[in-house]
Amino acid sequence: MGIFTSKQQTEPAPCSLLTVKVIKMKNLRKADLLTQSDCYVNLWLPTASVKRAKTQTVNDTKDPVWNETFHFRIQNQVKNILELKVCDEDKHTEDDHLLTVFFDVSKIQLGETVLLNFQLNPKGKEELEVEFTMESSPDVPEKIVTNGVLVAREVACLEVQVDGGRMKKDSTERKFTLSVGGSHEEAQNLTLRTWLCPASPAKFHYIKYNQSELDIELPRRQLCAASRERNQSATVPLNTLPIQEEVTIVPNKTFDLNVKSKDWTQGLLFKRPKNLDVRLGYDLCPDEKNFLQKRKKVVAAALKDVLHLEQGLKDHEVPVVAVTTTGGGMRALAATYGTLWGLQRMKLLDCVSYITGSSGTTWAMTDLYEDADWSYKDLGEIIKKARIQAAKSKMSAFSLESLKTYHKELSQRTTAGYKTSFIDLWGLMIEAMLNDGNNHHKLSEQRRAVNRGQNPLPIYLALNVKDNVATRDFREWVEFTPYEVGFLKYGAFVHAEDFGSEFFMGHLMKKLPESRICFMQGMWSSIFSKNLLDAWHGADSSEDFWNRWTQDTFTEIDEVPDLPERPHDIPTRMFTPAGGLSNALRDILTDRPAVSKYHNFLKGLQIHNEYIQNQQFSAWKDTVLDESPNQLRDPADQLELVDTAFFFDTSCPPLLRPERKIDVILHFNYTGGSQTKPLERASTYFTEQGIPFPKTLLNDEEKKNLKECYVFEDAHNPEAPVVIYFPLVNDTFQRYLAPGVERSTAEMSLGNVDISSVFSPYSTRQVSLQEDDFNKMLNLTNYNVQNNANTILQVLHKRVEWKKMALTS
Known part of the structure; x- marks a missing residue:
């Protein structure tokens, strides 16, 4: 069994001394057709040393012999992957990279000396012979801090x-x-x-x-x-x-x-040792737990009212309800206001504990959470201000005078220690488009809006990506709450006010001023970060042609003799570099015009030796790099954060953390394209990850005639939340002004909301919404909630009864 630790633990961990003797190669491949290789081996163990060691070069032979010895001091609790890079030395051009062997040194047991032959090409009888010795280190055990996935060392x-x-x-x-x-x-x-x-x-x-x-x-x-x-x-x-x-x-x-x-x-x-400033653990932070205790009382009172319960609910009987949304620029902004207004009118907003958002939805959320008591006020009044901002001309946001102002602030931001990009400029433009002046609100200040449990807790979402890798091949979910910012996969979190500051090995090294909310909005809706491969996969996710040209080639290889295998050992693999044309093509296809860059608060942290067996990590282990720890946790100084829509357009992943114990998800779709594909992709993804989530497939006939609301549940898995799904459709709203109130002939035009045609005013590219168009989207989403309020109430009532029975059974 692996390590299933969810909380941070401090423990003494001994180091060991690893001796690596590079002996020889047989039948070495040629770098070119004319001559034999002038071969050397480059050794790199990044968890032990940042410097690479190198053998001597043996000239003009297919069977080079070195017999050179190298020593490394390693931490046993860390996943140590030794890279043996075989190269052909060239005097006048760059050395040719022939291959690299990745070897998990935890396969060598303490006190052992093992001679291994790596079978690089069995058909050509190409072999690399290396001897490994593992000995105890005379050093006292090192004090490490770990959650079973990441390790902070002394x-x-x-x-x-x-x-x-x-x-x-x-x-x-x-x-x-x-x-x-x-x-x-x-x-x-x-x-x-x-x-x-x-x-x-x-x-x-x-x-x-x-x-x-x-x-x-x-x-x-x-x-x-x-x-x-x-x-x-x-x-x-x-x-x-x-x-x-x-x-x-x-x-x-x-x-x-x-x-x-x-x-x-x-x-x-x-x-x-200094206490860590990065929280290593998958559990909810104390602040969020405290919030949930307070929010349960609000939710319990609201449910007693709307469900007409004779008795109040006990804490364990209160379901955790969440609202999750998708992006879509100004369309999503107006739709979000309409959705929340509808929930408020039906007295359902106080039943919600979480609201998650990405892209344009976050523009509405951040506006609301500036008011500590927004959900207790008439949203109709708050929406009036948003309508004015949506309808106003946005030309001033792009004027020369504004650009000069942006340049000045970006220069100040750079001086403060941030690495700025075009996405930061985009954030300033968003601010100018949605405000009449600078908005000095910050993410951590939203704590005032949840400190009494008076509003749902907001969660924002982004993806961390890497250079020269498509989003489909590598991404990591990063969630943002007023309390913390952190990685779902690693169980690593920092205080919201410390996000963007400089960290090393879990310690805060240099405190930077917290970013204004506009810079966060730019990151959450970074529509300019898409590369060509992202665009290609978005058009046809089944196409693998370009992937074959752009992915690195890794193959598992055997070593002789066979070593005993343990579940957490990583197989020995060989990397064969692609040609120059493929590398150039990959650079073109995977280059992102702009990404939002923030100091990496995981910098220095290493990966635990048994991370691959950790259940919490495995739930989010979904990319080609997750079994390549040297690449997974490289020493990148900057996080590169993009809009989540580059993978799929939904903000629900944070709600699937088992620690949040979500019972019901109200999923509102605001995308302008397919109304079913975002949820289908999310459902397929969670199923593949083994994360409890109901199947959400509709048949072709149902997709052609979408209703306003669907209920999806998994009756065989009580841990799966019930998903109430609201596509952005104009169904009965065309005929009804309000639930049960038919439109007059004069009012029929108000029910005609063009959501998806080429002439629709709700294109994601639009930066303004005229008052009439804003009102139509607002009223449509408001109506769709009210018209299906009974469905929501039925699900809530059923879930309350289920929770009561679950406790007694």
């Missing part, structure tokens, strides 16, 4: 102080660079001006038990116009430095470096 702090006491008084200033690969700071440039004015000390935070090095590079000193000195450099292995003791290094005749490595603790009085 961090040490290196302080470097320049001693310029040996500089001459007339010496010119000297500039030099200090760097520690894999540290939070990476590199720092220092200037030593005179012996009386030494450089400020430099600090580096790095993984204590990694094979880190301090690199010192001195600049060339000009002697005359025609003569220059070469760069001077020095390297100091940090694992040779005694902890808490100062050591003097003499890299240059004119000055010394005083270096001191120490455990990174909270203070002198408390000799214990």
Whole structure:
């Protein structure tokens, strides 16, 4: 069995010493047809060292022999994948990459020495022979923090102080660079001006038990116009430095470096590791649990009223109801207001505990949650303001004067430490289109709207993607609440006000000012981030032709002798690089014009050795990289966040976290295309993931004549929520002004809402909605809720009775 930890745990974990001896290859493939390869092997174990080791080059042979040994200190609780990259050295061009072997070193047991032959091409009898030895490390066990998927390791702090006491008084200033690969700071440039004015000390935070090095590079000193000195450099292995003791290094005749490595603790009085600022755990945060307790009382009172119950509900009898929506620009904004207005009129809004949104829906949500008591007020009055903003001319948002204002704020944002992109500009444009001035509201400030349980908890959604990979091949769900921002897959969360700040190994390293809500809106509706492959898959999701051209080629290979297999071991695989044409084509097809970039709060964190067996991780394990941990958690400094519609247009994934225990989902579709495909894709996805969710398939005849409301449930799985689905259709609204109230002849035109034709005013590209069009969409979605209120009430009543019986059975 694997590790099924959902909460953060701190535990001592020993390190080991891994010795890798690269012995030889047989029948090596050629890089070209004319000559044999000049072969070397590049070794990289990113969980132990950021630097790559390399064998000598053996020239002009298909059977190179090296017999070279390399040593790594590894953390046993981390998934350590050794990469053995075989290359052909070229003197005049870039070296040819022949293949790479990915080997899970946890297959080697402590105290073992194993000689392995990797069968690279059994037909051609191509083999790579490597010997592995695993020994105990003399170091004391490392204190790690883990949730069974991510691992935070101990961090040490290196302080470097320049001693310029040996500089001459007339010496010119000297500039030099200090760097520690894999540290939070990476590199720092220092200037030593005179012996009386030494450089400020430099600090580096790095993984204590990694094979880190301090690199010192001195600049060339000009002697005359025609003569220059070469760069001077020095390297100091940090694992040779005694902890808490100062050591003097003499890299240059004119000055010394005083270096001191120490455990990174909270203070002198408390000799214990710093508490993590990233919460590692799949459970709900304490703030959300507290909210749910308060919200249950509101929901219980509302249900007693609308269901006409004789007695009030106990906490365990109160169903958790959620509203989930899709995107669609101004169309979604107007539709969201109409939906919530309809729920309020039918006294159902107080029965809802969560509202999730993406893209244009978030524009309405963020507007509402600026008011701490919005759901207790007449939404009709709030909607009046939104209608004015929707109908106004948007030309000023694109004027030269506005662009100058945007440029100034983006420059200030860059100065504050953010990496800006066109998506941030888009966010400022959204703000100008929906407001009469700057909106200084922030995500964390929405806590005021839920601190008494007075409104449903809002959840916003985005996808984290990677460069040069299509969204279909890699994406990670990222949820945003007023309390936290985090990854569903990894169980890693940070406070909402800390999102965008710099983190390393779970620690907050540099606090940046929290983003204004407009920048979040730009990210949640980043319609400009689609690449060509996303567009292709959106048009025809069954087409695999371009994938064959753009995906890396990995094949599982055997090793001799066979090693005992454990469920969490990853099979040995070989990567064969594609040709130059394929790489160029992949770059073209997967390049995104713009993405929203934020500092990666997972930076430095490593993956647990048994992560692949973790149930919570497996629920969201859905991409080609999930069994490639070196690629999955690469040291990317930035998250790249896009609109969720690039995968499927629904915001319900956060509601499927089992910890939220959602009973009923009111799913409102606002897309302008197919009214069934978004939910079908979501249902298929959740079924494939093993996440409880009802099947939502309709036959062709039903799709041609869609009704306003459908109920989907899985009677055989009580953990699956009941889904009440509302397509965006104009059915009985054409004939009825309100439920049971027929339209007069003069009012018939008001019921004609053109949702999907080429002449529809509700295109996602539209940035304005005239008052009449806004009202039609508003009234349509309002009506569809009211006309099907009895269906909602029946489902709620049934779920209440089920929860009562579930407790007694």
